[in-house]
Amino acid sequence: MLSPAHPLRIVHCFRSPVGGIFRHVRDLTVAQVAAGHKVGIVCDSTTGGEFEERLFDAMRGMLALGIHRTPMQRHIGPGDIAAAWRTFRIIKELQPNVIHGHGAKGGVYARLFGSLLRVFRSRVARLYSPHGGSLHYDEGTATGKVFFLLERKMGSFTDHLLFVSDYEQRAYRKKVGEPPIPNALVYNGLHEQEFVPVPANSEAADFLYIGMMRDLKGPDLFINALASVERRTGRAVTAEMVGAGDDLPHYRKQAAALGLGERVRFRPPMPAREAFALGRTIVVPSRAEAMPYIVLEALAAGKPMVATAVGGIPEIFGGQSPALVTPDVEDLGGKMAAALLEPEAYASLMPSRQELRARFGAAVMAARIEEAYRKMLRVAA
Structure with a gap:
């Protein structure tokens, strides 16, 4: 069992390195590195521009597990098979004990690959933050029904759900159903x-x-x-x-x-x-x-x-x-x-x-999320 002082190997997986998800991941990685953890990022290589590249450059020296970018499709399609295989190989090599997926695509990859790593006898906590993602779809549409069915199925591969707003938590319960797994509301946080x-x-x-x-x-x-x-x-x-x-x-x-x-x-x-x-x-x-x-x-x-x-x-x-x-x-x-x-x-x-x-404090956000990580690792032990 990992003690509270034992550093974690954390991989954040998400698709597009732009907007609020990228900001959230950056805040978390800074706090987690400061707490002594080894952190890595796996995300899409086809989105983002010069501004995002400068943000990545500022982070490279601090991330012990590195920044790994590979093409990821936004929508479900045939290309997902090759993208998923590439992403899995990257994550497997990083040997994380925490995989935190952000957004719909990152959430699917993180939970599936975390489950596959368990097949190889790795102890991995699988966490998912929707950040809106598929929850923006109307549950009355065919597309929405497909996504929410997928979300329900993915519950079996999830250890913990982390919501960034009460709205998001309520939307999940309404559109997907009551989560059968631990879940918590942790607001996004700002630095002083x-x-x-x-x-x-x-x-x-x-x-x-x-x-x-x-x-x-x-x-x-x-x-x-x-x-x-x-x-x-x-x-x-x-x-x-x-x-x-x-x-x-x-x-x-x-x-x-x-x-x-x-x-x-x-x-x-x-x-x-x-x-x-x-x-x-x-x-x-x-x-x-x-x-x-x-x-x-x-x-x-x-x-x-x-x-x-x-x-x-x-x-x-x-x-x-x-x-x-x-x-x-x-x-x-x-x-x-x-x-x-x-x-x-x-x-x-x-x-x-x-x-x-x-x-809305960044330190509070990071502490509550680390608490969820360690709780799920104790359960998986």
Whole structure:
């Protein structure tokens, strides 16, 4: 049996090294390495860009088990067989005693491969954090039914479920069923330096969108809402949109078609706190979320925000917060107009940074997750 002081060999497996999942894994690895554990990452090699490569470069020297990237498909298909075999060989060579899967694809790989390692008499704890993932699907659709059936079947290969929001935990119970295995809610956490305010720079735009360029995150809603704000206020507005994704050309065309092309600037991914200085009010227009880091980071940095009441976002603001809107253009545009016309009054609606610090700490997150790891290893002994 591993003692509480015995270092663990931890492998984090996930598909796409972008967005909140990648941020979550980075935070965990930093805390786990600081605690003396040997940590490695296995993820897709076909997603991410220069920004993500710089983040990987900053981590390489600290990860005793290394960073291993191999092609992984987003959707289920014939290529999964070859991708799965490559990934399994990598993980088997790393000899982990903890495999933590993140997101739908990473969760399947981690749990299946952890189970295969047990066949080879390795003692491995298999943990899964959905991070939204397949839970975003509608359970009434054929696709949703397939994914939720798969999730139920995968329960037999899972030792512990870790949810990042109460919303995610409730969605799992509703769509997949009551988990027959241990599970816990562990919020994403922020580091102390992230609570230092980031003021807008002298040339800051009225509004800032920062995130992946895909419809699930609502860039199209944001652009249409900018036009709505102009109609409501009679003022020309400016915006910065920071992020990357396959749908980026579509959003550029959308902004141009609405006559906003010169007032909406598109920028590649950059560190969140660097981006925060580019806008006065941050807008999170997502159609679906789990527990988005960008909301936590922006509020900790003292930025006023308009956000949709989806996923775990109301757990951050409080369910009755007047800063929350539905993912609807007119609702979004109305709230953005209010933030533009009365910035001081709107800023007063944000939750306090003291409250956020007490509820969303990186150290607390890492400690609770390590507790789950060790508990499952004791069970597997």
